[in-house]
Amino acid sequence: MQLVILGISLILNSFAQSDIQIALLKYRGGGDWYANPTSLPNLVKFCNEQMGTTISEQVATVDVISSDLFNFPFVHLTGHGNIVFDNREAQNLRNYLISGGFLHIDDNYGLDPFIRIQMKKVFPELEFIELPFEHPVYHQRYAFSSGLPKIHEHDGKPAQGFGLVYEGRLVCFYSYESDLGDGWEDAAVHNDTEEVRLKALRMGANLIQYAFKN
Numbered sequence: 001m002q003l004v005i006l007g008i009s010l011i012l013n014s015f016a017q018s019d020i021q022i023a024l025l026k027y028r029g030g031g032d033w034y035a036n037p038t039s040l041p042n043l044v045k046f047c048n049e050q051m052g053t054t055i056s057e058q059v060a061t062v063d064v065i066s067s068d069l070f071n072f073p074f075v076h077l078t079g080h081g082n083i084v085f086d087n088r089e090a091q092n093l094r095n096y097l098i099s100g101g102f103l104h105i106d107d108n109y110g111l112d113p114f115i116r117i118q119m120k121k122v123f124p125e126l127e128f129i130e131l132p133f134e135h136p137v138y139h140q141r142y143a144f145s146s147g148l149p150k151i152h153e154h155d156g157k158p159a160q161g162f163g164l165v166y167e168g169r170l171v172c173f174y175s176y177e178s179d180l181g182d183g184w185e186d187a188a189v190h191n192d193t194e195e196v197r198l199k200a201l202r203m204g205a206n207l208i209q210y211a212f213k214n
Helices: 002-013 039-051 067-071 087-098 112-122 180-184 194-213
Strands: 023-026 060-063 074-079 102-107 160-166 169-176
Touching (some): 039 194, 074 194, 087 102, 102 194
Parallel strands (some): 023 074, 102 169
16 A cells, blocks of 8 residues: 555656646446546646646546556546446545545536445445535635536536545545536537636636645
8 A cells, every 4th residue: 555655646746747647437337437538638738728737638548446547646537327336446446545546526417326326335434525615626726716617507406516535635526516527528519608618627627736736
């Protein structure tokens, strides 16, 4: 475990000096883990242009069971449907998160009832808590004084940002009823206004910045 922690630490410490990669998490269960193919590349480009980061524009795909997971300081999970972690997958994801990694889960509509059950396998001792608007994740480069922005409408519910906090550190941010990933996609995919896309990209940039700093 000490080697794992050291590996994550070295990745984070090299953030300002060299290129690093973020990754899309691949999972089993039949859900479309591959949804929103243009979202992460667009987010990376935005961060590099607006915040001076040097993140590789080649976004990786990593399986939840893979040891390669520990190569990425930020991992994104999305989809509309079912997701399944077996015990080994849940343990690998847990090890990654408690060792310094960060997971962003983006409910692309329909993921919620499945992801909550699976993340309970990862952290049986934790519950998702709604983060207050004062939480630092909403106040990085960009200020979101009203919390998570609403990007797409689903069931008439407000956007909510939930978190899993392990030993005082936010290890997982769960964007619910927001659809940040849709807002990161190419403008022509969902015909979102530039204002809506900018809100989504800025919130995504906050997540990246927070993950690399904490």
